Amino acid sequence: MAEPTLPIRVWDAPTRLFHWAIVLLLGASWLSESQGWMTIHFASGYLIIALLLFRLAWGFIGSETSRFSHFLKSPIAALRHLAHLHRREPDTEIGHNAAGGWMVLLMLVLLAVQAGTGLCANDDGATEGPLFSYVGKNWSDWLSRIHGVNFTLIQIAVLLHILAVLGYAVLKRHDLVRPMVTGQKYLPVGSQRPVLARPWLALVVFAIALAVVGTALEVL
Numbered sequence: 001m002a003e004p005t006l007p008i009r010v011w012d013a014p015t016r017l018f019h020w021a022i023v024l025l026l027g028a029s030w031l032s033e034s035q036g037w038m039t040i041h042f043a044s045g046y047l048i049i050a051l052l053l054f055r056l057a058w059g060f061i062g063s064e065t066s067r068f069s070h071f072l073k074s075p076i077a078a079l080r081h082l083a084h085l086h087r088r089e090p091d092t093e094i095g096h097n098a099a100g101g102w103m104v105l106l107m108l109v110l111l112a113v114q115a116g117t118g119l120c121a122n123d124d125g126a127t128e129g130p131l132f133s134y135v136g137k138n139w140s141d142w143l144s145r146i147h148g149v150n151f152t153l154i155q156i157a158v159l160l161h162i163l164a165v166l167g168y169a170v171l172k173r174h175d176l177v178r179p180m181v182t183g184q185k186y187l188p189v190g191s192q193r194p195v196l197a198r199p200w201l202a203l204v205v206f207a208i209a210l211a212v213v214g215t216a217l218e219v220l
């Protein structure tokens with residue numbers, strides 16, 4: 001008989017909004033570059049930087065399930081988790097699992113490298129990132145190449161990420177997508193509810209992140 005479950009909010013709204021905003025903005029960054037709409041490319045890049053600053057702070061002061069200390073477990077724990085991947089067992093995960101946590105960190109780092117190199121990039125034409133004159137043409141050319149290569153790495157990571165989510169659905173019958181949309185997961189009765197931070201705190205942190213990016217761009 002199936003174990004009784006009850007709905008528990010595992011993801012706060014700010015983390016979910018962060019996720020789907022990154023998905024949209026990454027698409028916008030790719031589309032705008034491929035169409036030569038560089039003003040939009042820069043704008044979506046700046047928003048991604050503000051979101052990453054927010055997520056960095058939220059990883060320390062946000063809800064329990066969004067904190068790095070909560071989801072970055074030892075590599076051994078990650079391997080142990082992967083070894084059980086084929087087992088069909090009830091979903092008891094409150095937040096990212098031990099392997100997923102490292103994938104999340106990797107994706108955040110790749111996004112940061114993408115935005116950071118973009119700031120220094122140039123296209124041998126009219127388009128130069130705001131840090132171009134600080135790094136000079138030689139470094140900028142090199143960082144532009146990293147910007148291109150890193151985007152391929154992001155595409156590979158996203159593909160693996162989506163395959164992993166599909167894998168959980170098929171192999172384990174765990175629906176991870178719905179919780180990333182609604183925040184709620186059906187977990188066994190008696191599961192510990194995670195401590196969720198107040199949404200207004202996220203608004204303050206995001207406003208500060210936007211102000212930091214805006215001020216930096218004015219100074220540059």
Ligand code: HEM
Pocket residue numbers: 015018019022023024026027055066095096097100104107108158161162165176177178180
């Ligand atoms: C551009 C594409 C994407 C990127 C860059 C991306 C990135 C991320 C990141 C950074 C997280 C961690 C969230 C956090 O803790 O802040 C995450 C989690 C998650 N993403 Fe994505 N994502 C992408 C597309 C998708 C898509 C298309 C789906 C749905 C099929 C999806 C489903 C999920 C789910 C379910 C989680 C939570 C996994 C868990 O339960 O541990 N993502 N993603």
Ligand code: HEM
Pocket residue numbers: 026029030033041042044045046048111114115116117118119120121122123127128129130144145147148149151
């Ligand atoms: C973080 C999200 C970003 C994504 C996904 C992204 C993606 C891309 C891609 C795919 C290219 C084409 C690379 C190539 O053809 O080899 C490109 C070029 C470029 N991007 Fe970004 N970019 C991002 C952020 C930024 C930012 C924040 C800036 C500057 C403010 C920027 C400035 C540029 C410039 C100047 C180029 C032309 C250089 C070149 O052709 O290599 N990008 N970007």
